[in-house]
Amino acid sequence: EVQLVESGGGLVQPGRSLRLSCSVSGFNFDDYAMHWVRQVPGKGLEWVSGITWNSGTIDYADSVKGRFTVSRDTAKNSLYLQMNSLRAEDTALYYCAKDMRVMWELLLPVFDVWGQGTMVTVSS
Amino acid sequence: QSALTQPASVSGSLGQSITISCTGTSSDLGTYNYVSWYQQHPGKAPKLMIYDVSNRPSGVSNRFSGSKSGHTASLTISGLQAEDEADYYCSSYASRFSVFGGGTRLTVL
Numbered sequence: 001e002v003q004l005v006e007s008g009g010g011l012v013q014p015g016r017s018l019r020l021s022c023s024v025s026g027f028n029f030d031d032y033a034m035h036w037v038r039q040v041p042g043k044g045l046e047w048v049s050g051i052t053w054n055s056g057t058i059d060y061a062d063s064v065k066g067r068f069t070v071s072r073d074t075a076k077n078s079l080y081l082q083m084n085s086l087r088a089e090d091t092a093l094y095y096c097a098k099d100m101r102v103m104w105e106l107l108l109p110v111f112d113v114w115g116q117g118t119m120v121t122v123s124s
Numbered sequence: 125q126s127a128l129t130q131p132a133s134v135s136g137s138l139g140q141s142i143t144i145s146c147t148g149t150s151s152d153l154g155t156y157n158y159v160s161w162y163q164q165h166p167g168k169a170p171k172l173m174i175y176d177v178s179n180r181p182s183g184v185s186n187r188f189s190g191s192k193s194g195h196t197a198s199l200t201i202s203g204l205q206a207e208d209e210a211d212y213y214c215s216s217y218a219s220r221f222s223v224f225g226g227g228t229r230l231t232v233l
Contacts, residue, residue, distance in 0.1 A: 035222070037170075044127070045162070045170065045213050047222040059220050095169060100181070109160050109215035109222035112181060114169035 002026035002113050004096045009118030012086055020118060022079040022096030033057075033099035033107055034072060034079045038092035039117075048094070049081065050107035059107055064090070086122045093117040128152065128214055128225035135231040141202040144228045146214030147195055154195035158217035161190055161199045164227075165210045173212075174199060204232050 008020040022034070036048040049060045049070040058070060069082040079096055097111035129147040136142040146153070146161075153159050159177045162170035172181050174190035177197065187202045197216070201208055209232040214225040 037224075044227040045164075045215075045224040047215070047224060050222070061221060100172070100175065106217070107221060108158050108217050109224075110158070110172065110175045111160070111162075111170070112172045112175075114171075116169055 002098070004098060004113055004115035006094060006096050006115045006118035009094060009120045011121045011123065013124050014087060014122055016086055017082070017084045018086060018120060020081040020083065020094055020096075020120070022081075022115060024077050024079070024096075024098070027098070027113075029072075029077045030074050031102045033101070033104060034070075035097045035099065035107070035111060036070060036079075036081050037095045037097050037111065037114075038090075038120075039095065040092045046092070047109065050099075051079070052105055052107065053103050057105055057107055083120070086120075088122050091120060091122045093119050126223070128216060128223055130212075130214060130225035130228045132226070133229045133231065135233055136201075136204045137233045138204055138206065140204050141200060142204060142230065144199045144201075144212055144214075144230070146197040146199070146216075146225045148197070148216055148223075149195060152218035152223055153192065153197050153214075153216035156217045156219075157192065159190065159192055159197045160215045161188075161197075162213045162215065163208075163210045164213065170213065201230070206232055208232055 100112035161174040
């Protein structure tokens with residue numbers, strides 16, 4: 001069974017850092033781009049960041065560029081999101097999502113598997 | 125990175141058909157045929173329903189169909205069922221990144 005499990009969320013003060021993890025199983029992690037998508041409770045979806053299968057293409061939403069860093073560890077079958085200089089507006093449920101296509105070089109919005117999300121709350 | 129524009133809500137009766145629109149610009153769905161649609165039930169993760177404008181992933185009912193004309197993509201659900209009641213989001217490639225619509229709440233009457 002294909003599964004994505006996020007962890008690392010929690011309550012953090014503005015300006016501080018947090019690292020999210022997404023552990024994957026049930027598919028060949030090496031072959032697929034991965035993404036982070038967030039959702040403020042009761043609001044819409046926002047794409048945050050993506051990384052291609054070979055880490056050749058990495059990109060970020062303008063709202064997080066320069067503060068967040070995405071990475072992947074094939075040995076651990078894990079995706080990460082390092083979040084620095086957190087702001088109140090970063091408060092959201094953060095989903096890890098798998099790209100549908102195998103070994104594509106573009107970060108396309110085709111997310112065929114999603115985790116259940118990990119909640120990040122930025123507040124003093 | 126402007127969000128795509130969707131109606132906040134649509135409704136339809138059981139068995140009827142509805143269409144949800146998603147309007148973008150020449151920077152996103154007006155140029156690229158990489159439009160996806162997601163269904164999200166309360167408290168659940170989104171589910172991919174349509175990709176590349178009109179393709180259905182395996183397991184998605186053929187009652188769901190997608191299309192695009194110019195800067196507007198559309199999701200049509202035919203033969204509405206109670207379980208179709210959910211939020212629906214469109215998404216498009218926008219040169220380097222993805223952009224979502226604001227979401228449409230579908231109510232099945």
